[in-house]
Amino acid sequence: MTPSSTLTEPPARTAGGSAAARAARRRALLNWVAVHALAIAAALFFLLPFVFVFLTSVMNDQQALTTDYWPASWNWGNYGKVWDTPGFLTWWRNTLVYAGAGTLLTVLSSLPVAYALAKFRFRGRNLALMAVIAMMMLPPQVTVIPMYLFWAKQMGLGGSLWPLIIPTAFGDAFSIFLLRQFLLTIPKEYLEAARIDGCGDLRTLLRVVLPMAKPAIAAVALFQFFYCWNDYFGPQIYASDNHEAWTLSYGLESFKAAHHTNWNLTMAATLLVMAPVIVLFFFAQKAFIEGVTLTGVKG
Amino acid sequence: MSLAFGTRKGAGATTPAAPATQHLLRRKRRRETARTLAFLSPWLIGVSVFFVYPLVSTAYFSLTQYNGFGAPAFNGLKNWDYVLDELPTFWQGLRNTLWLVLVMVTLRVAFGLGIGLLITKVKTGAGFFRTVFYLPYLAPPVAATVAFAFLLNPGTGPLNHLLGELGLPQPGWFADPDWSKPALTLLAMWGIGDLMVIFMASLLDVPQEQYEAAELDGAGPFQRFRYVTLPNISPIIMFAVVTGVIQTMQYYTQAIVAGKVASGIAGNSGQQFEPGYPQGSTWTLPQMVYNLGFQRFDYGAACVVALVLFAISMAVTSILLRRRSGFMASDD
Numbered sequence: 001m002t003p004s005s006t007l008t009e010p011p012a013r014t015a016g017g018s019a020a021a022r023a024a025r026r027r028a029l030l031n032w033v034a035v036h037a038l039a040i041a042a043a044l045f046f047l048l049p050f051v052f053v054f055l056t057s058v059m060n061d062q063q064a065l066t067t068d069y070w071p072a073s074w075n076w077g078n079y080g081k082v083w084d085t086p087g088f089l090t091w092w093r094n095t096l097v098y099a100g101a102g103t104l105l106t107v108l109s110s111l112p113v114a115y116a117l118a119k120f121r122f123r124g125r126n127l128a129l130m131a132v133i134a135m136m137m138l139p140p141q142v143t144v145i146p147m148y149l150f151w152a153k154q155m156g157l158g159g160s161l162w163p164l165i166i167p168t169a170f171g172d173a174f175s176i177f178l179l180r181q182f183l184l185t186i187p188k189e190y191l192e193a194a195r196i197d198g199c200g201d202l203r204t205l206l207r208v209v210l211p212m213a214k215p216a217i218a219a220v221a222l223f224q225f226f227y228c229w230n231d232y233f234g235p236q237i238y239a240s241d242n243h244e245a246w247t248l249s250y251g252l253e254s255f256k257a258a259h260h261t262n263w264n265l266t267m268a269a270t271l272l273v274m275a276p277v278i279v280l281f282f283f284a285q286k287a288f289i290e291g292v293t294l295t296g297v298k299g
Numbered sequence: 300m301s302l303a304f305g306t307r308k309g310a311g312a313t314t315p316a317a318p319a320t321q322h323l324l325r326r327k328r329r330r331e332t333a334r335t336l337a338f339l340s341p342w343l344i345g346v347s348v349f350f351v352y353p354l355v356s357t358a359y360f361s362l363t364q365y366n367g368f369g370a371p372a373f374n375g376l377k378n379w380d381y382v383l384d385e386l387p388t389f390w391q392g393l394r395n396t397l398w399l400v401l402v403m404v405t406l407r408v409a410f411g412l413g414i415g416l417l418i419t420k421v422k423t424g425a426g427f428f429r430t431v432f433y434l435p436y437l438a439p440p441v442a443a444t445v446a447f448a449f450l451l452n453p454g455t456g457p458l459n460h461l462l463g464e465l466g467l468p469q470p471g472w473f474a475d476p477d478w479s480k481p482a483l484t485l486l487a488m489w490g491i492g493d494l495m496v497i498f499m500a501s502l503l504d505v506p507q508e509q510y511e512a513a514e515l516d517g518a519g520p521f522q523r524f525r526y527v528t529l530p531n532i533s534p535i536i537m538f539a540v541v542t543g544v545i546q547t548m549q550y551y552t553q554a555i556v557a558g559k560v561a562s563g564i565a566g567n568s569g570q571q572f573e574p575g576y577p578q579g580s581t582w583t584l585p586q587m588v589y590n591l592g593f594q595r596f597d598y599g600a601a602c603v604v605a606l607v608l609f610a611i612s613m614a615v616t617s618i619l620l621r622r623r624s625g626f627m628a629s630d631d
Contacts, residue, residue: 035420042414043431049489050434052457053446067460109341116338122331128339130620135350137616139549141588142609143349145598146356149367170345201334230439232552233585237593249441249552256445256560263449273442281437285430292493293500 057267064264078268082255085269090244091251098161098235098247099228105168106175106224107217113171114179115205119191129180135173140233148237159242164234168224175220181294182216183209219291222284229277248273354609361602371599378599388575389604392584395480399550399583403484404543408536411491415498416528429499436492440552447486448473448560473561476580483553483581494539501535502528541619548612551585584608 056064057078059071082088116122117129152158186209194204210217232249239245246254252273259265281288336343361378363371382389414432421428435443450456451472459469472482509527518526529536558576574590575582584604592601 031420032422035417036423038417039421039424039428042417043428046431046435046489048457049446049450052450056449065455067455067457069457069460109345112338113342116335120331120335120338122335131346131350132342133620134613134616135346137545137612137619138350139585139608139612141549141551141585142605142612143353143357144588145360145592145602145605146353147349148592149356149598150353153367167345167349169341170349171342176342201338226437230441230552232441232556233589237589249439252441252445253556253559256448257563260563266445267449270442270445274438277437277439278434281434289433289496292496 053267053270056264057271059264061262061264064262064267075264078264079272082265082269082272085255087243087246087251088255088269091246091248094161094239094245095229095247095249098164098231099225101165102168102228103221103224105165106172107221109169109171110175110179110220111210111213111217112205114176114183115209117176118180118183118186119188132173132176132180136177138173144233144237151238157238159239160245161235161239161247163238164228164231172224175224178220178223178291178294179213179216182213186212215287215290216294218284218287219294222280222288223291225280226277357602357605357609360598361606363599365598366596367598374599378603382600382603386600388579388582388587389584391575391579392582392587392604395580396547396550396583398480399483400544400547402480403487404540404547406484407487407491407494407543408539410488411494411539412498412532412536414491414495415502418495418499419502429495432495433492435489438490441556443486443490444553444556445560447482447489448557451482451485452561473557473581474577476578479557479561479577479580483557486553486557497535497539498532501532505531538619541615544615545612545619548608548615549585550583551589554581554583555586555589557581 052069055069055071058074058076059078060073060075063072117125117132147163148158151163155163157163190208190212191204194208199207230249231247232253235245235247235250239247239250252269255269256266360371362373362375364374364377365371418425418429418432438446451458453459453469453471453474456472459472462469470478470481472478505528509531510523513523513527555572555574558574558581559572562572562576571594573594574586584607587604588601588608591597591604
């Protein structure tokens with residue numbers, strides 16, 4: 001290598017470097033544009049259904065049957081009409097009772113079980129865990145016939161939501177599994193420290209574990225609430241005979257049938273059923289996302 | 300996991316303890332068993348009353364003729380013959396389920412992964428996009444299905460209107476037996492939010508150094524995906540596939556509601572709705588349990604289908620248990 005070439009090299013490298021930097025910046029910009037264009041396209045796919053449902057929900061009866069998608073007039077009264085539909089408030093109340101009681105009982109009954117499965121060492125723990133997973137994966141239809149006969153014929157609870165609420169007091173496989181996954185991450189030093197301080201098992205669970213497990217409990221509670229809110233099969237089996245015991249999910253479908261030509265009212269009702277879960281999500285976004293992640297990723 | 304009580308037993312065997320100590324040990328062990336049983340008790344009751352008992356009953360009812368009145372009459376394998384030989388709807392349900400598993404699960408996993416990848420690349424407004432992609436997952440299935448029955452209705456639905464404007468064919472969606480399952484698939488793609496979050500989290504967990512190393516070795520974006528991303532997230536893909544198959548085995552609400560809304564027949568109109576509209580194309584095994592048990596009151600035949608459903612679900616679950624040793628992870 002001659003001295004001259006060493007002398008000419010640094011400027012050349014700088015020039016080439018800035019050209020490369022410019023190229024890199026251009027590539028980064030193009031990449032940014034491509035990614036965001038794709039994201040916007042995807043966002044349209046996820047958002048447009050909501051937009052069309054909303055626009056139709058404020059149309060008048062005639063326009064809702066046309067291919068004209070911008071409301072000619074904004075009939076906010078449609079929501080009032082849906083709200084005043086006979087039964088709608090009852091369905092609302094039933095759903096809240098089912099989801100509220102179901103959520104509370106599920107958390108109360110699943111937490112000690114999850115704690116035992118995560119932190120106690122006992123014979124048959126693996127077997128118990130496999131049974132939890134098997135129950136989690138069991139389609140509800142597999143056991144529905146004997147369960148229906150038991151609740152409706154033997155216990156006389158047909159036409160009510162009790163057959164759906166009572167079992168939540170005996171642990172829910174999915175909640176137990178999710179809580180256990182979380183409790184495994186609590187270092188056992190905390191539990192030992194509590195024991196040395198003279199805490200019994202129950203006190204350790206309530207005073208030490210419960211505060212630490214709040215995010216997981218919130219996630220489980222949300223999942224259970226959504227499950228009950230969305231449940232269609234359960235109310236269809238147990239409550240369909242009794243109009244007074246219908247839930248929103250079951251009622252919405254019959255609402256569509258009763259108003260079979262009124263897409264505007266049906267869409268208003270649909271949004272009214274969706275709204276609470278979406279509002280709840282915005283308040284508890286973090287807990288919910290953490291819960292989803294916990295089920296899938298943290299084996 | 301070590302065997303339960305393993306260490307304590309071992310300790311007792313190697314050091315011959317004084318009778319008093321042994322007595323104390325035994326008492327301690329009894330106390331521990333009692334506390335374990337106490338903590339497990341809600342679930343022990345739950346598992347026997349809501350799992351073991353109904354499962355055994357289902358197996359028993361599948362061998363009887365029973366319509367809910369009088370006593371179940373034992374009739375051997377007649378229900379099995381009836382369901383497997385005389386009910387073409389059984390095989391149709393199985394074929395539909397196979398279709399849904401192959402198409403819906405594959406597309407959902409692929410699309411969920413795609414959206415998960417996309418969201419990890421988004422620099423501006425990531426929070427907004429993540430929320431938008433996630434929201435439809437929260438829509439109650441009945442509400443989402445009714446909404447899609449409107450969006451996809453052949454005459455005035457926005458989607459067919461758009462397809463018409465673009466000069467594309469306008470399928471009959473929920474009203475056409477060839478298009479009803481694709482319509483349900485489209486609905487399933489809309490609710491991809493859960494998979495998006497799971498994939499997003501696992502993609503962010505891939506060690507960054509591996510990408511850097513691959514880049515130094517001259518790997519392009521596609522090769523980096525193939526040789527770094529995929530191997531790292533393959534357990535999550537496996538998890539998504541297996542849980543997807545199990546969910547599809549249970550596929551019920553969307554199929555029955557779509558059929559009811561598209562056919563214009565509903566639960567309280569006095570007309571009985573035969574699930575599977577149009578022409579059995581959305582018919583699945585869970586709906587068959589409902590139809591045989593609660594519409595035809597043939598509990599025996601319904602229990603046969605329930606057992607088939609159980610067998611398939613548990614076969615798939617066993618794959619999950621074998622592949623995901625993480626499920627059995629313990630603290631020791």
